[in-house]
Amino acid sequence: MTTETPTLDTPPDVSDDRPDTLAMPKPQLTCYALEKSYRKADHEVPVLRGVDLEVREGEFLSIVGQSGSGKSTLLHLMGLLDAPDVGEIRLGDQRIDDLPERTLDELRNHVFGFVFQFYHLLPELSLLENVLSPLMIRLSLLGYWRKRKELREQAREMIAKVGLDHRLSHKPRELSGGEMQRAAIARALVSKPRILLADEPTGNLDGETGREIMDLLADLNDREKLTIVMVTHDAALAREADRTLELVKGRLVGQAAAA
Amino acid sequence: MYKLLLCLRYLRTRYIALACIVSVTLGVATMIVVNSVMAGFSSEMRDRIHGLLADVVLESASIDGHPDPEAHMARIRQVCGDDIEAMTPTVEVYGMLSFQYLGHWITRPVTLIGIDPEGKAKVGPLKEYLDSYREITDGDTVVRQPLRDVGVPAGWTLTPEAVAHREAVKLHELQYYREQDGETGRIDPSTIVEQPGGETRTAEREFDPSEFDTDEPGEENVADDAPTFDEPPFDPSKLFEDEIEEVDPTAPLRGRLFVGSGLVSFPQEDPQTGKVKTIVMVRPGDDVKISTVTSGRPPDTIHFNATVCDVFKSGMSEYDSSLVFCNLEYLQEVRGMLHPETGTRSITTIQIKLKDFKDADEVIAKLREAFPPGMWSIQTWEEKQGPLLAAVEVESAILNVLLFLIIAVAGFGILAIFFMIVVEKTRDIGILKALGASSRGVMSIFLGYGLALGVVGSGAGVVMGLLFVAYINEIEDVITWLTGREVFDQTIYYFPAIPTAVSVGMVLWVSFGAMLIAVLASILPARRAASLHPVEALRFE
Ligand SMILES: Nc1ncnc2c1ncn2[C@@H]1O[C@H](COP(=O)(O)OP(=O)(O)OP(=O)(O)O)[C@@H](O)[C@H]1O
Ligand SMILES: [Mg+2]
Numbered sequence: 001m002t003t004e005t006p007t008l009d010t011p012p013d014v015s016d017d018r019p020d021t022l023a024m025p026k027p028q029l030t031c032y033a034l035e036k037s038y039r040k041a042d043h044e045v046p047v048l049r050g051v052d053l054e055v056r057e058g059e060f061l062s063i064v065g066q067s068g069s070g071k072s073t074l075l076h077l078m079g080l081l082d083a084p085d086v087g088e089i090r091l092g093d094q095r096i097d098d099l100p101e102r103t104l105d106e107l108r109n110h111v112f113g114f115v116f117q118f119y120h121l122l123p124e125l126s127l128l129e130n131v132l133s134p135l136m137i138r139l140s141l142l143g144y145w146r147k148r149k150e151l152r153e154q155a156r157e158m159i160a161k162v163g164l165d166h167r168l169s170h171k172p173r174e175l176s177g178g179e180m181q182r183a184a185i186a187r188a189l190v191s192k193p194r195i196l197l198a199d200e201p202t203g204n205l206d207g208e209t210g211r212e213i214m215d216l217l218a219d220l221n222d223r224e225k226l227t228i229v230m231v232t233h234d235a236a237l238a239r240e241a242d243r244t245l246e247l248v249k250g251r252l253v254g255q256a257a258a259a
Numbered sequence: 260m261y262k263l264l265l266c267l268r269y270l271r272t273r274y275i276a277l278a279c280i281v282s283v284t285l286g287v288a289t290m291i292v293v294n295s296v297m298a299g300f301s302s303e304m305r306d307r308i309h310g311l312l313a314d315v316v317l318e319s320a321s322i323d324g325h326p327d328p329e330a331h332m333a334r335i336r337q338v339c340g341d342d343i344e345a346m347t348p349t350v351e352v353y354g355m356l357s358f359q360y361l362g363h364w365i366t367r368p369v370t371l372i373g374i375d376p377e378g379k380a381k382v383g384p385l386k387e388y389l390d391s392y393r394e395i396t397d398g399d400t401v402v403r404q405p406l407r408d409v410g411v412p413a414g415w416t417l418t419p420e421a422v423a424h425r426e427a428v429k430l431h432e433l434q435y436y437r438e439q440d441g442e443t444g445r446i447d448p449s450t451i452v453e454q455p456g457g458e459t460r461t462a463e464r465e466f467d468p469s470e471f472d473t474d475e476p477g478e479e480n481v482a483d484d485a486p487t488f489d490e491p492p493f494d495p496s497k498l499f500e501d502e503i504e505e506v507d508p509t510a511p512l513r514g515r516l517f518v519g520s521g522l523v524s525f526p527q528e529d530p531q532t533g534k535v536k537t538i539v540m541v542r543p544g545d546d547v548k549i550s551t552v553t554s555g556r557p558p559d560t561i562h563f564n565a566t567v568c569d570v571f572k573s574g575m576s577e578y579d580s581s582l583v584f585c586n587l588e589y590l591q592e593v594r595g596m597l598h599p600e601t602g603t604r605s606i607t608t609i610q611i612k613l614k615d616f617k618d619a620d621e622v623i624a625k626l627r628e629a630f631p632p633g634m635w636s637i638q639t640w641e642e643k644q645g646p647l648l649a650a651v652e653v654e655s656a657i658l659n660v661l662l663f664l665i666i667a668v669a670g671f672g673i674l675a676i677f678f679m680i681v682v683e684k685t686r687d688i689g690i691l692k693a694l695g696a697s698s699r700g701v702m703s704i705f706l707g708y709g710l711a712l713g714v715v716g717s718g719a720g721v722v723m724g725l726l727f728v729a730y731i732n733e734i735e736d737v738i739t740w741l742t743g744r745e746v747f748d749q750t751i752y753y754f755p756a757i758p759t760a761v762s763v764g765m766v767l768w769v770s771f772g773a774m775l776i777a778v779l780a781s782i783l784p785a786r787r788a789a790s791l792h793p794v795e796a797l798r799f800e
Pocket of ligand 2: 071073199
């Protein structure tokens, strides 16, 4: 619906007043003038050259772009896995990219849910344990022990939601790609994040399975009003999102949303 | 929570970690075994070195000694009586032991110690070392039961076996001399014991008047004569007649000895069987010749014959091949340590046993104050054997350092393997961080992993080491049987079995050390894991 124009020097206070955003929910995650470059030997490789982005509450945003355009990099910055060279990231009104390490860890655990292209489940743990792992990370040994029944129930529910409740004790390598990706989604959601960041969640799956995953994401967005930011290079999949942005030469370029 | 879970999972699924555990286990087990055996050896060695030495020894600076031991002992008791359990006065002097073996005279330098066996037994072990109180074994089979009961106090009497042996020898000699009467041929080599009558008849009479004192009640003879050895004071033929006519030649002489086994026996390997046998040259009941000096001025050489009452074996070859115990009164008489008028006896040494050896330093200090240093030297047995004890201690310290290197090697193994695991787990570390795990959390996974390896490894090592120590002699048997070579040769080490001593402190120290090394070795990899950048870790292929 909106056209996100690259505004390199947008002052970080105007977004709410723009007329076209008035009808929309409040921006939940805002990126201002993000720049990121990688240093290889002597020469710098600029990847992001000033990205401005607003993610609104409950929206399904997709980001497309060519391979190597920096989609993953942007998603990592948004999820606080990496720090931008220039620019800031705000959660609501609070700047979050320059917080101390401990707070960042907590935000990653509480606010963001990550889904990766290669699932990235922990191979030593069973499906249930994988899904439980964000909760385990959150709690101390004692805290976890006290609430273990409740937490397991929570994880089981989440697994049931992605349709894997019959494979609780299987190890990741005993699951198919689609199943692993569902497990990864369950893991990302179990900690009740406010924003789900998905980096090519279907990139490694065949069309049919990818479809299922997309449906699952769309369903979550629909029913639970979960904010989803999905990175993909598949334009067709991107069209299912509320809004699609394209990353070109290190800047975001707006695209017409499908919905 | 995830830390613990992952730790355990990594432990269970990484078989390479087994290598770490095994190396820690082996290191710990080796250290425990070697330390236990070393401690066993060393305490056995200490016992042996202590063996015939009393806790504290008050030694006269002169071998002439000092008169009136009772006064000295009273003084000692007055100074530190509370710490003292027992005391015995002795006379210590250098001498020579001579005996005939296969027709040849063998003379050896010895330390001659005049003791009262009962008194000596109170200040330290004595009976335990005497042959007649011990069972003689050859390997596992008992060759001879103890001849005397432990309850019987140590004394200068002959066992019935020794008496029988003596009678047989004397009878043989008598017969021999009767047959050879008039001839001056060599003595049959098989009769290895000199015949008092025969010997003194020829050359040695004037050197050795005491040799004749074979009659038991002849006390006054010696009392009168002993201080004046220089001149032949009485008519030897009269004594000689006494001896021949009245005295039973099989009765033991007045000089009685306990001789160190190393002085009168030697090991010999049987060329056929390869077994080592002990050849005994002098046995209880035989007579030997002792030479020493008088306490007069200038000291004169004296010689006397004495009957060997027993052979002792303390297990400390230094003692067994140099000490000869003699009956104190007799030694005092022949050395002229009896005052001609008052009849007081001199002694050179007072051996003291303490109630608690820990008080030794205090006692020594008090005694040194009470007894002038020029006249008396006061030492504990440890001081007397200082260099030897120090050698044992240094040896075990060096061995410990070397052994700890084994565990250090295990530590480096852990370091290498952990680095490998960290590299292998790089992506998982990235995932954990993406899920919100802190750097410290990731680090503690690997530290905990190291600790777990250390705990499991050293636990297994402790069990293995203790089992090995418990069954060390059985294991030795098996190895001997497998290799056909005796691992632990009993003739080399006096011990019948490998001595071991397990100390709880040592086991704790070793296992904590091993755990510490395991944790230390995991610090570097853990820090590396913690410092991994989440994105780079995730991108890691
Ligand atoms: N650690 C790094 N060092 C150097 N260059 C890097 C590093 N990480 C990423 N890049 C470069 O940054 C650029 C963007 O990478 P990124 O992974 O964000 O692209 P992408 O859009 O996600 O591509 P794809 O669609 O293939 O996943 C690429 O050109 C890549 O080579
Ligand atoms: Mg990518």
